Amino acid sequence: MTPRASALVLACAAATLALPASAQLRVSPQIAPGPRVDSGPRSADYIVAVVNSEPITNNEVRTRVLRFEQQLTQQGSALPSRNDLARLVLERLISEKAQLQLAQENGIHIDDSQVDQAEAAVARQYDMDVPQLRRQLAAEGVSLASFRQDLRNQITLTRLRQREVESRVRVSEADIDQYIREQQGATDAAATELNIGHILVAVPENAGEQQVRELQAKAQRVQERARAGEDFAGLARQFSDVPGAAASGGQMGMRGADRYPPLFVDAVRSLPVGGVANVVRSGAGFHVLKVLEKHQGGLPGVEVTQSHARHILLRTGPQLTEVQARDKLMDFKRRIDAGRADFGQLARENSQDASALRNGDLGWSNPGNFVPEFEDAMNALAPGQVSDPVVSRFGVHLIQLVERRQAKLSEREQRDVIRNMVREKKLDEAYAQWAQEVRGKAYVEFRDPPT
Missing domain, CATH: 1.10.4030.10 (Porin chaperone SurA, peptide-binding domain)
Structure with a gap:
C-alpha cells in the first residue's frame, strides 16, 4: 500500500x-x-x-x-x-x-x-x-x-x-463577556490557539532501516527549505503524504492547542509565528511543522479570511421535493457555467429568501457565519466558481463565491466570532446531555465481550 x-x-x-x-x-x-x-x-x-x-x-x-x-x-x-x-x-x-x-x-x-x-x-x-x-x-x-x-x-x-x-442552545451577551474574562485570564495550553502547517513524510509499515534513514533525510531537506523561506503550501502540495494537502496547503486550521496532538504542540511550543520546528517522528512517519498563526488567551485573531458569496435557495416541502430542488439547481448551474444564464438574475427570480432582492448577494461573511454544510461547500470554491447543489436544514442552495479577502475585525465582529465559539462549546455540552438521555432510554443487553 x-x-x-x-x-x-x-x-x-x-x-x-x-x-x-x-x-x-x-x-x-x-x-x-x-x-x-x-x-x-x-x-x-x-x-x-x-x-x-x-x-x-x-x-x-x-x-x-x-x-x-x-x-x-x-x-x-x-x-x-x-x-x-x-x-x-x-x-x-x-x-x-x-x-x-x-x-x-x-x-x-x-x-x-x-x-x-x-x-x-x-x-x-x-x-x-x-x-x-x-x-x-x-x-x-x-x-x-x-x-x-x-x-x-x-x-x-x-x-x-x-x-x-x-x-x-442560546448565547447571551453575558455569556460572551464571561468567556472573554475567562480566556484573558487563562494561561494553560487550551487557551492558546494555533494554526500549524503540517507536512507528513510517511514511513511504510515494516520499512527497513535504510528506507527510514532516506525518508528522514527527505523530511529534513523539506524542513530546511521551509526554514529558508520557501512557500510552505507549495512544499506541502509537493511532498506531504497527508490526504487533502494539495487543497489545504498543509494548513491544519486554527484551533485550541489542546485539540492538536501533544507531539505537535511540544514541537512548536517555543516557536514564534513563522517558525519551523525540528523534524519529529511518530508512528506514521516524519513531520515538518510550521507555526502559521498563534493567538493567546483563546480569543479570535483580529484578522480573518472573509468570503463574499451569493446563493439561490429553494425551500423543500410538499410542493417541491429535495430531489426536484437539486435537479432544478443543477440545471441552473449548467446554464451558468455555459454562459447561457446569469447567476444574479436566476437568484432574483427563484431564490426563496430575502437575498433574492439583492440578486442572491449574502455580503461579506466571517468564518462560522453560515451552517457547516454551506460553509464547507463555499470554502471549497475558487472566486467565480459555482457549487453543486448543497443541502442544509434551510433547503437546497446553489452557491457562487464572488471573492475573498483578509480583513481586520471590528470589536462587534470579534464578539460575533466569540459568539460562535461559545455556541460550539454549549453545543458540546447540550449534545453530551442529549446523547446520555437517548442512551439511557434504550434497552441494551450485553452478550460476549468484544475481542
Whole structure:
C-alpha cells in the first residue's frame, strides 16, 4: 500500500470517536473509507450487544478499533489499551444505534442525492473525483455499499442532532463577556490557539532501516527549505503524504492547542509565528511543522479570511421535493457555467429568501457565519466558481463565491466570532446531555465481550 493510499483509508465518518459534539454536528468532507479488517487470523463473528433488539457484532467493534488506532498513530497520539478502546467503541456504537433508531421513529429519511453530495465532498477532500474515489475504495477492499451506508448514517445522525440539540442552545451577551474574562485570564495550553502547517513524510509499515534513514533525510531537506523561506503550501502540495494537502496547503486550521496532538504542540511550543520546528517522528512517519498563526488567551485573531458569496435557495416541502430542488439547481448551474444564464438574475427570480432582492448577494461573511454544510461547500470554491447543489436544514442552495479577502475585525465582529465559539462549546455540552438521555432510554443487553 502506498503512503497516500494508506493515509486515505485511515478515517471513516462513523469512527469519529473523540470529536466534540460541535464537530459531530456536521457531515464533514474529511470523511474517508475505513481499512479492511484483515490483520491477523479471522474468527467467526458473534453478537456482543443488542440495542432495542438490533445487534452489534464483534466485527463492527473490531473495524472501528482498527480505524481509530490508525488515526491516533498518524497524529502521533498515544494509543490506549486495546481493551479500553474496545469498550469505548462499543459504547459509541450503542449510542449511535439508539440515535439511528430514534431518527427512524421521527421519520428522518436521507435520500440518495444527499449521499451523493457527501460522497462528492469526500472525493474533493482527497483531490479526487467520485470515480477515482470509488476505484480507491475497491483497491482497498472497501465495499461501496457499506461506505455509502456509513455516509447515510452520519447524515441521519447530523439531522437528528440538529433537530434535537440546536434548539437547546442560546448565547447571551453575558455569556460572551464571561468567556472573554475567562480566556484573558487563562494561561494553560487550551487557551492558546494555533494554526500549524503540517507536512507528513510517511514511513511504510515494516520499512527497513535504510528506507527510514532516506525518508528522514527527505523530511529534513523539506524542513530546511521551509526554514529558508520557501512557500510552505507549495512544499506541502509537493511532498506531504497527508490526504487533502494539495487543497489545504498543509494548513491544519486554527484551533485550541489542546485539540492538536501533544507531539505537535511540544514541537512548536517555543516557536514564534513563522517558525519551523525540528523534524519529529511518530508512528506514521516524519513531520515538518510550521507555526502559521498563534493567538493567546483563546480569543479570535483580529484578522480573518472573509468570503463574499451569493446563493439561490429553494425551500423543500410538499410542493417541491429535495430531489426536484437539486435537479432544478443543477440545471441552473449548467446554464451558468455555459454562459447561457446569469447567476444574479436566476437568484432574483427563484431564490426563496430575502437575498433574492439583492440578486442572491449574502455580503461579506466571517468564518462560522453560515451552517457547516454551506460553509464547507463555499470554502471549497475558487472566486467565480459555482457549487453543486448543497443541502442544509434551510433547503437546497446553489452557491457562487464572488471573492475573498483578509480583513481586520471590528470589536462587534470579534464578539460575533466569540459568539460562535461559545455556541460550539454549549453545543458540546447540550449534545453530551442529549446523547446520555437517548442512551439511557434504550434497552441494551450485553452478550460476549468484544475481542
